[in-house]
Amino acid sequence: MIIPILRGLALTLSRFFSKPITVQYPEEKIPPAERWRGIQYFEKDERGKTKCVACGLCMVVCPSQCISIETAEDEEGRRYPLTYELDAARCIFCGFCEEACPVKAIFMGKTYERVESLRKPLLMDTENLLEEKKVNP
Amino acid sequence: MQFLYLLIEIVIKCVVVFGGLMLVVAYMTLMERKFLGRIQVRFGPNRCGPYGLLQPFSDAVKAFFKEDLVPGRADKAVFVLAPTISMIAAVSLFAVIPFGDQFTVPWTNWVVKLRIADIDVGLLYVFGVVSLGEFGIILGGGSSGNKYGLLGSLRAAAQMISYETALGISIVGVLILSQSLSLTEIVKVQGGGFWNWNVWYQPVAFMLYLICGLAEINRTPFDMPEAEAELACGFNIEYSSMKFALFFMAEYAHMVGLGAVVVTLFLGGWQPIFPQLGFIPGIFWFCGKLFLILFFFIWERGTMPRLRYDQIMQFGWKVLIPLALINLVITGLVVSLKG
Numbered sequence: 001m002i003i004p005i006l007r008g009l010a011l012t013l014s015r016f017f018s019k020p021i022t023v024q025y026p027e028e029k030i031p032p033a034e035r036w037r038g039i040q041y042f043e044k045d046e047r048g049k050t051k052c053v054a055c056g057l058c059m060v061v062c063p064s065q066c067i068s069i070e071t072a073e074d075e076e077g078r079r080y081p082l083t084y085e086l087d088a089a090r091c092i093f094c095g096f097c098e099e100a101c102p103v104k105a106i107f108m109g110k111t112y113e114r115v116e117s118l119r120k121p122l123l124m125d126t127e128n129l130l131e132e133k134k135v136n137p
Numbered sequence: 138m139q140f141l142y143l144l145i146e147i148v149i150k151c152v153v154v155f156g157g158l159m160l161v162v163a164y165m166t167l168m169e170r171k172f173l174g175r176i177q178v179r180f181g182p183n184r185c186g187p188y189g190l191l192q193p194f195s196d197a198v199k200a201f202f203k204e205d206l207v208p209g210r211a212d213k214a215v216f217v218l219a220p221t222i223s224m225i226a227a228v229s230l231f232a233v234i235p236f237g238d239q240f241t242v243p244w245t246n247w248v249v250k251l252r253i254a255d256i257d258v259g260l261l262y263v264f265g266v267v268s269l270g271e272f273g274i275i276l277g278g279g280s281s282g283n284k285y286g287l288l289g290s291l292r293a294a295a296q297m298i299s300y301e302t303a304l305g306i307s308i309v310g311v312l313i314l315s316q317s318l319s320l321t322e323i324v325k326v327q328g329g330g331f332w333n334w335n336v337w338y339q340p341v342a343f344m345l346y347l348i349c350g351l352a353e354i355n356r357t358p359f360d361m362p363e364a365e366a367e368l369a370c371g372f373n374i375e376y377s378s379m380k381f382a383l384f385f386m387a388e389y390a391h392m393v394g395l396g397a398v399v400v401t402l403f404l405g406g407w408q409p410i411f412p413q414l415g416f417i418p419g420i421f422w423f424c425g426k427l428f429l430i431l432f433f434f435i436w437e438r439g440t441m442p443r444l445r446y447d448q449i450m451q452f453g454w455k456v457l458i459p460l461a462l463i464n465l466v467i468t469g470l471v472v473s474l475k476g
Contacts, residue, residue, distance in 0.1 A: 005441070016439075018178060019181070020174070020179050024180075
């Protein structure tokens with residue numbers, strides 16, 4: 001009975017002198033996994049605008065129906081989204097929009113720390129999506 | 138005039154000891170949380186102030202601002218009185234502990250002894266006061282009108298009866314060796330180097346006292362009255378706010394008190410390890426030894442699981458009390474044979 005107690009005491013003492021494995025979260029951050037799906041962002045084309053052609057596939061495939069698009073054509077006859085709204089409050093981060101996109105315009109980013117006190121900032125349009133950071137700061 | 142000086146001296150001593158004790162108790166809670174954290178390979182509280190050093194004060198402020206509830210079915214007078222009993226018993230234990238030798242106040246011939254009261258039956262007083270503390274727990278749990286509280290206090294009562302016997306018997310060996318009940322005298326006998334400490338002459342009694350003491354202050358392997366998992370905090374289930382804080386402080390003060398008694402009885406009190414190191418004041422030796430004992434209390438808490446109720450009772454009656462009796466008989470035989 002005494003030997004196991006002494007062994008237990010030795011173990012806890014060695015743990016006492018070992019380095020804690022805690023990650024001090026706000027100061028230290030673990031980088032997210034390679035396939036982590038965070039908030040979406042738009043890839044820019046050479047003109048600095050969105051590559052999106054407003055085909056509406058993401059809108060169709062979205063299970064939580066958080067994407068809504070209004071289509072328009074510019075003077076060269078190219079389709080572009082007049083409004084592209086993504087309700088990040090409703091998004092379930094499934095990544096279907098990224099998979100469905102035929103022109104590789106929308107991607108899932110690595111950001112996981114988005115917190116807002118209002119719903120309004122979570123309603124993202126084209127500009128927000130273009131400015132959205134790809135990696136977590 | 139002499140009487141007035143004496144009064145001033147006693148008041149100053151009381152204030153210093155009480156203040157020091159409260160500070161030690163406050164930081165004991167932090168130390169326990171930190172050290173338990175390190176044992177579990179994490180940091181423990183480190184957000185409040187540098188290294189979490191202000192945590193006890195934040196806890197105190199929180200306790201002050203919580204709602205002070207008294208359950209409707211509780212026995213109100215006893216319910217309010219119980220934490221006070223616990224606290225008073227824990228604090229008054231320190232009245233007889235010798236913290237150091239004496240010194241003369243500079244530019245006078247007034248000699249100050251570093252203990253509040255030097256009474257001849259110090260050890261008896263310690264035992265009486267320590268068991269009084271248990272009454273706070275028994276009354277508090279019983280008067281709260283809660284079945285878990287009642288179960289906790291029943292367990293506290295059973296544990297007190299079974300472990301205080303062994304606790305008392307284990308001490309008698311020390312009494313035989315030092316021929317005195319006065320704590321000052323017991324410390325004096327152990328002077329002159331660590332080889333004179335009682336722990337070498339009474340190792341079994343030392344172990345027994347530590348184990349029974351842990352049971353007496355309801356600490357982890359024996360924390361039956363409190364048992365979070367099965368009794369939902371047992372005796373203090375209905376306590377909130379400052380009443381709970383009083384119980385909590387009393388628990389830690391008891392722990393410090395138990396450590397101080399162990400240091401005094403077995404580890405030579407304020408006596409230095411080597412007589413050559415006598416230039417370091419006794420109070421530092423006392424605090425250092427006390428720290429080691431308190432570290433052991435935290436360490437064993439991080440190691441051992443809670444025993445089952447019947448295991449505790451069997452261990453107390455079938456192992457500890459016979460061991461204490463055998464130790465007593467052997468000590469008596471050896472001392473009487475040596476003359």
